[in-house]
Amino acid sequence: MRTELAVVGAGPAGLAASLAAAARGVHVTLIDAAEDAGGQFYRQPAAGLGARRPRALHHQWRTWERLRDGLAASSTVRHLTGHHVWCVERNSASSGASGRSERSAAFGVHALLGRFQDEPVTVHADAVLLATGGYEKVLPFPGWTLPGVVTAGGAQAMLKGGLVVPGRTAVVAGTGPLLLPVATGLAAAGVQVAALVESADPKGLVRRLPALAAKLPEAAGYASRLLRHRVPFMAGHTVVEAHGEDRLEAVTVAALDPAGRVRPGTGRRIPCDTLAVGHGMLPHTDLAETLGCRVDGVNVQVDDEQRTDVPGVWAAGETTGIGGAALALAEGHIAGRSIAARLQGTAPDPREWAAAASSRTRLRQFFAAVDSVCAPPAHWTEQVTDDTVVCRCEEVRAGTVREAVHGLGAGDLRTVKLLTRAGMGWCQGRVCGPAVAGLAGCDLTPTRRPFARPVPLGVLARTDHPAEADHTTEEGPS
Amino acid sequence: MNTRLTCDVVVIGAGMTGAACALYAARAGLDVTVVDRGPVAGGTTGAGEGNLLVSDKEPGAELELALLSNRLWAELAEETGERAETGRMIEYEAKGGLVVASSEQGLAALTDLAAGQRLAGVVAEQVPADRLRDLEPHLAPGLAGGVYYPQDSQVMPALAAAHLLRVSGARLLTGRTVTEVLRTADGSVRGIRTGHGDIHAPAVVNAAGTWGGEVAALAGVSLPVLPRRGFVLVTEPLPRRVRHKVYSADYVADVASDSASLQTSPVVEGTAAGPILIGASRERVGFDRSFSLPVVRALAEGAVRLFPFLSEVRALRTYAGFRPYMPDHLPAIGPDPRVPGLFHACGHEGAGIGLATGTGHLIAQALGGKAPETDLAPFRPDRFEEEAA
Ligand SMILES: Cc1cc2nc3c(=O)[nH]c(=O)nc-3n(C[C@H](O)[C@H](O)[C@H](O)COP(=O)(O)OP(=O)(O)OC[C@H]3O[C@@H](n4cnc5c(N)ncnc54)[C@H](O)[C@@H]3O)c2cc1C
Numbered sequence: 001m002r003t004e005l006a007v008v009g010a011g012p013a014g015l016a017a018s019l020a021a022a023a024r025g026v027h028v029t030l031i032d033a034a035e036d037a038g039g040q041f042y043r044q045p046a047a048g049l050g051a052r053r054p055r056a057l058h059h060q061w062r063t064w065e066r067l068r069d070g071l072a073a074s075s076t077v078r079h080l081t082g083h084h085v086w087c088v089e090r091n092s093a094s095s096g097a098s099g100r101s102e103r104s105a106a107f108g109v110h111a112l113l114g115r116f117q118d119e120p121v122t123v124h125a126d127a128v129l130l131a132t133g134g135y136e137k138v139l140p141f142p143g144w145t146l147p148g149v150v151t152a153g154g155a156q157a158m159l160k161g162g163l164v165v166p167g168r169t170a171v172v173a174g175t176g177p178l179l180l181p182v183a184t185g186l187a188a189a190g191v192q193v194a195a196l197v198e199s200a201d202p203k204g205l206v207r208r209l210p211a212l213a214a215k216l217p218e219a220a221g222y223a224s225r226l227l228r229h230r231v232p233f234m235a236g237h238t239v240v241e242a243h244g245e246d247r248l249e250a251v252t253v254a255a256l257d258p259a260g261r262v263r264p265g266t267g268r269r270i271p272c273d274t275l276a277v278g279h280g281m282l283p284h285t286d287l288a289e290t291l292g293c294r295v296d297g298v299n300v301q302v303d304d305e306q307r308t309d310v311p312g313v314w315a316a317g318e319t320t321g322i323g324g325a326a327l328a329l330a331e332g333h334i335a336g337r338s339i340a341a342r343l344q345g346t347a348p349d350p351r352e353w354a355a356a357a358s359s360r361t362r363l364r365q366f367f368a369a370v371d372s373v374c375a376p377p378a379h380w381t382e383q384v385t386d387d388t389v390v391c392r393c394e395e396v397r398a399g400t401v402r403e404a405v406h407g408l409g410a411g412d413l414r415t416v417k418l419l420t421r422a423g424m425g426w427c428q429g430r431v432c433g434p435a436v437a438g439l440a441g442c443d444l445t446p447t448r449r450p451f452a453r454p455v456p457l458g459v460l461a462r463t464d465h466p467a468e469a470d471h472t473t474e475e476g477p478s
Numbered sequence: 479m480n481t482r483l484t485c486d487v488v489v490i491g492a493g494m495t496g497a498a499c500a501l502y503a504a505r506a507g508l509d510v511t512v513v514d515r516g517p518v519a520g521g522t523t524g525a526g527e528g529n530l531l532v533s534d535k536e537p538g539a540e541l542e543l544a545l546l547s548n549r550l551w552a553e554l555a556e557e558t559g560e561r562a563e564t565g566r567m568i569e570y571e572a573k574g575g576l577v578v579a580s581s582e583q584g585l586a587a588l589t590d591l592a593a594g595q596r597l598a599g600v601v602a603e604q605v606p607a608d609r610l611r612d613l614e615p616h617l618a619p620g621l622a623g624g625v626y627y628p629q630d631s632q633v634m635p636a637l638a639a640a641h642l643l644r645v646s647g648a649r650l651l652t653g654r655t656v657t658e659v660l661r662t663a664d665g666s667v668r669g670i671r672t673g674h675g676d677i678h679a680p681a682v683v684n685a686a687g688t689w690g691g692e693v694a695a696l697a698g699v700s701l702p703v704l705p706r707r708g709f710v711l712v713t714e715p716l717p718r719r720v721r722h723k724v725y726s727a728d729y730v731a732d733v734a735s736d737s738a739s740l741q742t743s744p745v746v747e748g749t750a751a752g753p754i755l756i757g758a759s760r761e762r763v764g765f766d767r768s769f770s771l772p773v774v775r776a777l778a779e780g781a782v783r784l785f786p787f788l789s790e791v792r793a794l795r796t797y798a799g800f801r802p803y804m805p806d807h808l809p810a811i812g813p814d815p816r817v818p819g820l821f822h823a824c825g826h827e828g829a830g831i832g833l834a835t836g837t838g839h840l841i842a843q844a845l846g847g848k849a850p851e852t853d854l855a856p857f858r859p860d861r862f863e864e865e866a867a
């Protein structure tokens with residue numbers, strides 16, 4: 001399959017970029033693992049479930065309608081659904097020029113499709129946009145693996161899929177702006193939200209909130225909705241334990257001191273059957289890492305045009321930093337325009353995207369401010385008992401991680417993984433990475449994952465790779 | 479923080495080799511400090527596999543060292559310390575290796591190799607084509623035959639390094655880069671300098687693996703250690719379906735026939751934890767970390783050729799490491815005659831896990847002034863000097 005621009009990810013960023021590039025005559029292939037466009041934000045209520053009033057949940061519904069209709073009407077954007085991209089390969093022979101034959105395509109986007117994700121498809125492209133979004137960060141605490149404990153995103157997906165059962169009692173906890181829509185959404189769907197527990201320091205919040213609210217009118221809307229649904233807002237608090245035999249029955253919530261330590265004697269038990277917990281988001285950087293793009297901290301680095309430092313590769317949306325749907329839209333739009341110009345061999349004119357650039361600036365500032373306020377408690381690891389499971393795939397407990405660091409000399413995510421197996425399972429450390437880094441006292445560095453998805457050896461072993469025929473390897477077993 | 483320490487010997491490098499040197503030196507009664515700029519097993523030890531092979535070595539000095547090492551590995555694995563059984567902690571498995579040939583020509587070359595190995599003390603059992611599946615039920619059909627090597631075994635390298643260090647009782651200082659090898663006026667070693675202070679000792683062991691050349695240079699001598707990249711593929715966890723280490727002997731024939739297009743010949747093996755490891759490729763590309771899909775595809779091809787069922791099995795991850803190799807493919811082991819007090823234990827290429835115990839044992843003998851159990855002449859650290867001159 002041959003295209004000019006391959007966009008990986010059909011969330012707000014990928015959609016905006018595809019439409020912006022297509023409007024300038026670029027042939028786009030938009031690839032996403034999901035069955036529908038929309039990404040995390042516009043994930044649609046599954047057809048047939050009859051979710052009520054999607055407008056109430058999707059406030060940027062009209063933007064979404066515009067993107068969705070634009071995609072449907074476009075004859076130059078081909079949307080590949082159910083395609084799981086496992087690797088984007090840079091073909092060494094070509095240097096990002098707009099050659100036409102498969103051999104000279106600069107990139108091969110390798111995907112898997114089918115029910116078992118075992119049918120290989122490769123899209124050959126002159127340019128690539130990485131718009132793979134982010135994933136939720138969850139830190140462990142005793143009891144966090146009990147059924148009934150879900151991620152904030154999981155709760156949101158249940159809501160949008162119309163799967164929430166009214167009449168239940170939920171606690172929403174963690175830190176960050178995602179908790180607000182989750183709490184108000186659950187409340188609006190008839191769930192009793194017993195508390196919204198935010199670990200951010202209330203003083204910081206009070207100091208920052210007005211400025212934040214002014215920058216983002218949405219926030220004020222959430223605040224009034226929380227009031228309307230009488231959701232108790234507990235800032236400066238954290239969930240220290242989830243209780244239950246076979247499933248969640250209650251949580252213990254305690255107050256934090258200014259240093260981020262639990263205040264002794266402040267624990268309070270709140271009965272609930274659902275705990276939606278989230279500690280922010282982390283960008284998906286696997287594909288970018290493997291391409292050799294610079295990743296700074298946890299974000300893919302881009303310039304003003306959303307270009308990475310690898311020629312021919314752009315990135316937009318949450319893969320470049322967590323910042324919400326509106327920012328993803330703005331970045332995607334800019335990327336699409338830049339790509340169109342560059343593919344046509346001209347330098348883009350930034351005035352074309354002045355409005356998007358100014359909202360990008362404003363939103364990045366806003367989220368930087370959010371980040372400075374919303375953080376997990378500084379000493380969260382003190383609450384993690386030795387027998388708390390940290391890596392769910394390999395069932396590695398906190399005590400084992402501590403022993404690897406203090407008893408055996410591990411010092412980073414990689415050596416902890418080697419000595420404990422934490423991060424070696426199906427999720428490849430995406431879930432437990434932040435927890436292990438915290439327990440080990442090391443930085444959360446992006447792990448190299450050349451396979452963004454598990455890939456059958458039979459797919460890897462296929463011999464019809466013309467571009468690679470000249471490759472020779474050396475002999476020997478080890 | 480500035481520390482000033484004194485001990486009998488400083489080992490530079492907390493990889494497999496440094497750990498084994500520390501263990502045997504400590505057992506010889508020496509006070510040992512191990513220094514590494516990173517964590518334990520952060521170098522090549524954490525980026526390779528743990529095959530302890532005799533099967534892939536031609537008769538000669540390396541094979542002798544491998545036989546000694548495998549004996550020592552087996553002894554270590556039997557030990558039950560105060561805290562735990564070492565063998566289980568390091569995931570030691572004496573599972574044996576099966577080398578198979580796909581053609582009559584390949585089988586002839588393999589049979590020849592095995593005959594020579596037997597004379598050197600290797601146990602090698604010829605396996606006719608129709609008995610291969612008794613050993614490995616899922617092998618591909620149509621193979622010409624093979625040789626079974628019961629002495630081939632394995633450990634989990636990072637665990638082995640960490641636990642050998644732990645049981646050695648040596649002082650472990652991680653996160654400290656050695657920036658200088660300190661020497662007295664007459665040129666002999668008196669310790670090392672790190673970013674966190676000096677450590678004084680009359681003996682220093684260079685166990686810096688692929689970076690051994692840089693450490694030698696800190697002592698003013700040259701040691702040509704170079705990187706040779708290798709990728710390993712790791713599958714999803716499976717119930718045991720591959721029982722031994724299995725690899726194809728075709729590379730033996732390829733080398734003999736001097737064929738232009740050499741093949742990767744991956745070792746396929748199951749692990750205690752479930753995943754199958756497929757490794758490893760060999761390339762000389764410097765310290766280039768970038769992912770190479772073609773190389774990994776070649777590994778997968780080789781593995782699927784041996785075990786067709788693997789076609790359906792998923793690779794979860796792949797990683798690369800840099801083997802420390804020397805121009806003649808033998809490590810540098812022993813005292814450096816150019817700098818009294820300096821010992822080298824590096825450059826083991828694709829066999830540094832396997833050869834670690836023998837290396838540590840010989841280094842401890844040399845440190846103690848004892849005659850080494852095997853002749854160290856082939857491993858002399860200054861053997862390349864003459865060529866250069
Ligand atoms: C619980 C929750 C509530 C939120 N509420 C709000 C809110 O109220 N307001 C707001 O502004 N933002 C909200 N957000 C954030 C918002 O969802 C994101 O900012 C936005 O979706 C980011 O857009 P994106 O295009 O960068 O990525 P995404 O929307 O995450 O889209 C990325 C797409 O890439 C695809 N993808 C990733 N990797 C691959 C691969 N290897 N192969 C194929 N496809 C791949 C995914 O399937 C996905 O469709 C919320 C997020 C969550 C989780």
Ligand SMILES: Cc1cc2nc3c(=O)[nH]c(=O)nc-3n(C[C@H](O)[C@H](O)[C@H](O)COP(=O)(O)OP(=O)(O)OC[C@H]3O[C@@H](n4cnc5c(N)ncnc54)[C@H](O)[C@@H]3O)c2cc1C
Nearest residue numbers: 493495515521522523526529656687708799829830831832
């Ligand atoms: C893909 C692959 C597969 C392999 N498979 C096998 C196999 O199956 N069997 C086998 O036996 N071998 C195998 N090997 C080879 C084996 O991994 C190496 O030979 C072995 O790990 C070398 O160990 P080492 O301790 O000598 O070096 P390393 O593990 O690299 O340790 C050297 C240490 O020195 C430290 N260091 C360097 N410079 C300094 C300094 N200036 N100051 C302080 N510290 C410093 C480094 O941080 C490092 O930790 C494989 C290698 C690769 C890459």
